[in-house]
Amino acid sequence: MSVSAELRDRRTALEEEWARWVPGSGGPHGGRPPVRPEVAESWARSLGTVDPLRDSAPVRDGGSVHPRWSGSVLRSPVDALADELHAVADAGFVAAVTDESGTILWTAGGRVMRRRAELVNFAPGGRWDEQAMGTNALSLALRTGRPSTVFSAEHLVAALHGWVCYCAPIHGPDGTVLGVLDLSSTWDRSHPLAMPTVRTLASAIEARLQAGNAERRPGAKETDAVRLTCLGTAGAARGGRPLRLRPRQLEILTLLALHPRGLSPERLRAALYGDRPVTASTFKAEVSHLRRALGGRIASRTYALTAPVACDALDVLRALEAGDTDGAVRRYGGALLPRSDAPGIAARRAHLEVAMRVAVLASDRPEHALRLGELAAPDGP
Missing domain, CATH: 3.30.450.40 (GAF domain)
Structure with missing residues (x-):
């Protein structure tokens, strides 16, 4: 049809x-x-x-x-x-x-x-x-x-x-x-x-x-903050303007956001490609493109973000850690990069889904379960 x-x-x-x-x-x-x-x-x-x-x-x-x-x-x-x-x-x-x-x-x-x-x-x-x-x-x-x-x-x-x-x-x-x-x-x-x-x-x-809020605070410097959306969909913006990133670059940004201490080149490459044969030049080109898009905010030896990135997945994880199930459910937009098959993303996706289910099952508010059920249902138009 x-x-x-x-x-x-x-x-x-x-x-x-x-x-x-x-x-x-x-x-x-x-x-x-x-x-x-x-x-x-x-x-x-x-x-x-x-x-x-x-x-x-x-x-x-x-x-x-x-x-x-x-x-x-x-x-x-x-x-x-x-x-x-x-x-x-x-x-x-x-x-x-x-x-x-x-x-x-x-x-x-x-x-x-x-x-x-x-x-x-x-x-x-x-x-x-x-x-x-x-x-x-x-x-x-x-x-x-x-x-x-x-x-x-x-x-x-x-x-x-x-x-x-x-x-x-x-x-x-x-x-x-x-x-x-x-x-x-x-x-x-x-x-x-x-x-x-x-x-x-x-x-x-x-x-x-x-x-704008940061610039209005006393002593604050001009900023071009980066925001990453990776729950249910994928997108990033810098200084309020959407970034043109390929899916692989969004995966890299998500992995680095979820690993604030950084990842070695070997660990990041394995998290992206698993056992698939990918040349070092291809891998480095993806990281380099992302680094330029972020204004150089990725360290070189150990790949790590050198400036904070606002991320919806991190917001949910922090809410869960604080016992704020309502806040976590409100911020949870769906599975982590649902179209990604990168091993590192799949592992973090499963971890987050389990954590959400555990929190919702422990909640005494039925709307939490209803919301999670809606997100698990097939997408509408």
Whole structure:
């Protein structure tokens, strides 16, 4: 079955399930719904306050959000990444940034997609929190503090059934959610690379926020902090700008981040390639490219990072070590570099998965197990 046929079948099934929930029947009747638990729970919360047949998002403050955007801490990092955000949007998406309330402050996209988005008020001033627009990716990301995808009829409002949306929350240096970065397109453009893209861009915004926070501290020097995302997806940013790294270079960066004392050339090579015959020049070329991308932050004799790298896997491990299961579950985005077959990555992936399962099994909060189960399920669009 072609991808488009699979998407069409999925959309049809969701439309049928949506119809069972919405028409004044008070909810579904019989059988387990073919929707994710977080979507079903959001439907149940939203049906009492949101009309599924409304045609667009309500407007906040008369629709003028220019003063809010001008004074937002998100404006500077978003402006710095404008080229990357516009490039992604021009590929058939609408990009949007909201504040912590779910009000859109900024958008980018081609003329056709922006015009479609404006029809449902997916535009500056539009309110997209759950109380205003029911189930959507922005509201879920704001509510959970985690990346979220909502496809077609998973949206509560019927006017959004032609869309697919990918969102990642934007966290401030203190961990609070400052807003959401969203990439939206028509349902037939659903693509597995959209979520890794939005997560990498959100991480780049967070890195710039972190750098700006460091520069504002008394005595702080200018920084171009590096942030690595390796749970569920893979990407890195330096000084808020995404780095163009090949998969092997991301594996090297991940291994060095997880081994702060460094690795000998022999150990790093074995962790990457195992018993496979790879020339020394190939191995050294990968390390050299990564060193240049990081501004020289890899020591030569023992390969080690010579400056801190913010890493989501390290954040999870630190939370687990501190007994903070809720924090670990909130930060855990999925398996460590799930597409990597490097022996060293596979070993650390298994270690982290076991540690997460042990912590969740010991937890008395069922939502921890539900979240881990969602991440272990097959990926959606």
